[in-house]
Amino acid sequence: MSAHADTLTHDSHEAHGHGALSENNFLGLPNIKLAMWAFLGSECMFFGSLIGTYFFYHGNSLSGPLPKDVFSIGITSISTFLLLMSSVTMALGVDAMRQQKPMKARTFILLTAALGACFVGFQVVEFHEFYTEKHLVFAGPNASLFGSTFYTMTGFHGTHVTVGVIWLLIMSVLITKKKLVPGKEAVNVEVMGLYWHFVDIVWIVIFTFVYLLEFLK
Amino acid sequence: MSHGHDSHELPHSHQKQYIILGVVLSIVTFIELGIPLIKGVPELWTAAKEVWAPLLVVLSIFKFGAVVGDFMHLRTDLTLYKILFVSPLFLAMFSFFAIGSLSIVHFHPFGKGYAITAQDLADGYVPPATGATAEPPLADDKFEAAFADAQKTSFAKGKETFTASCASCHRADGGGMPGLGVNLSDDCYKHGGKIAALYTTIAKGVSGTAMPAWQNSMDSEKMRQVAYYVRSLKGTNVAGGKECEGPKE
Incomplete structure (x- = not known):
């Protein structure tokens, strides 16, 4: 707790109100970190319901194309690997920030953003191929249960990755402009990391249960 | 610094x-x-x-x-964070299994044909054109009306086809006949009771039995309508129906 007290005295004359989110609350914990864990808890239920809906309707599509007709394990493996590696670079970025090496942290953050952007790019390519070549439709009279539930689930995940990439880019700008107090506001980067890792674990679940298990049947 | x-x-x-x-x-x-x-x-x-x-x-x-x-360091981080994350995770898993344990009991009024099956494409079906040559989409209210209409006619047509082609073996009420068609009004299915499975059974038939492959004489739209109609018979358990055959679904 002495470390907390130390940073608090530093900040009282250093941060002029712009660090309210990273300030500690009455529990002695950073507000933003507590809020992020609560948010991620709710995200578990959000993605739980989307994945649950996918499986609830799985095998009930009257018409095709069916999962086996559209999934290509090659392209998905590459994007899965990219997202996994981005979790490593994110962890390294958070670590560098705690070591008070903001420029090193920025390198890893930008690397993470690049890997995330590649993942989103692959998803755009995948969706485009599914829609135009495989006739997997999202909504309307030509839609199937598989199409609707699949696009909703993976689309929301892709949106989360996109939001994460934007967040990473903003953070790298803040670090460049030295708007982030290295010691205390490292928690802002840590919290961004929590979000990013969460997005990765959602994909771990989707990749195994939606893609890989499909190929075992 | x-x-x-x-x-x-x-x-x-x-x-x-x-x-x-x-x-x-x-x-x-x-x-x-x-x-x-x-x-x-x-x-x-x-x-x-x-x-x-x-x-x-x-x-x-x-x-x-x-x-x-x-x-995410949750292993070594505060118990409060663990509770915040792990309890909703278990709640999500619980609802996942709770939803999964339900089954689709009721007839799905999804109406007219969905998208194109892989089989349709293999049979040479050409998907409707998109872009400039495509028909303009219907306005929402007109679409709803057309959709509701399609649902009704689709169901009625399914019943009509069933009566004409299937009732001779499965009985008009789906109760089945000894030595011929299985009972379709219980909840046992030898070849799967999900819509996709029913469709496949109708299309491909069952070799070694009297069940023919209807894809030789029906278009996919008709078979879909019948599949939905058959699905709607599930659990009606008509009197005098044949005994249960195959696993319960």
């Missing part, structure tokens, strides 16, 4: 552990990717048929745990 005196208080760096964990996670991912490939080696595949799917699940749980526990 005036915190020079803080340097001895800097938290311990985990860089090495993160890189090692990254390598481990990559290896696990490669193993996961290899599992579907085992199917190409029938001896290996059948040797441990029941193992592969659970193995995939275990590996993904390991990855999940490693990322949450080490990258």
Whole structure:
């Protein structure tokens, strides 16, 4: 707790109100970190319901194309690997920030953003191929249960990755402009990391249960 | 960067552990990717048929745990954070299994044909043109009306086709006949009771029985309508129906 007290005295004359989110609350914990864990808890239920809906309707599509007709394990493996590696670079970025090496942290953050952007790019390519070549439709009279539930689930995940990439880019700008107090506001980067890792674990679940298990049947 | 005196208080760096964990996670991912490939080696595949799917699940749980526990530091972080994350996670898993244990009991009024089946494409079906040559979409209210209409006519047509083509073996009420068609009004299905399975059975028939492959004489639209109609018979348990055959669904 002495470390907390130390940073608090530093900040009282250093941060002029712009660090309210990273300030500690009455529990002695950073507000933003507590809020992020609560948010991620709710995200578990959000993605739980989307994945649950996918499986609830799985095998009930009257018409095709069916999962086996559209999934290509090659392209998905590459994007899965990219997202996994981005979790490593994110962890390294958070670590560098705690070591008070903001420029090193920025390198890893930008690397993470690049890997995330590649993942989103692959998803755009995948969706485009599914829609135009495989006739997997999202909504309307030509839609199937598989199409609707699949696009909703993976689309929301892709949106989360996109939001994460934007967040990473903003953070790298803040670090460049030295708007982030290295010691205390490292928690802002840590919290961004929590979000990013969460997005990765959602994909771990989707990749195994939606893609890989499909190929075992 | 005036915190020079803080340097001895800097938290311990985990860089090495993160890189090692990254390598481990990559290896696990490669193993996961290899599992579907085992199917190409029938001896290996059948040797441990029941193992592969659970193995995939275990590996993904390991990855999940490693990322949450080490990258997100939840393993060593405060109990409060653990409670905040793990309790909704269990709640989500609980609702997942709760939803999964329900089954689609009621007739699905999804109406007219969905998209194109892989079979349709193989049969030479040409998908409608998109873009400039496509028909303009209907306005929402007109679409709803057309959709509702299609549902009704589709169901009625399914019944009509059933009466004309299927009732001679399965009885008009779907109760089945000894030595001929199975009872369609119970909840037992020899070849699967989900819509897709019913459709396949109707289309391909059942070899060695009186059930013909209707794809030779019906278009896919008609078979879909019949599949929906048959699905609607589930659980009606008409009097004098044949005994249950096949697993319950």
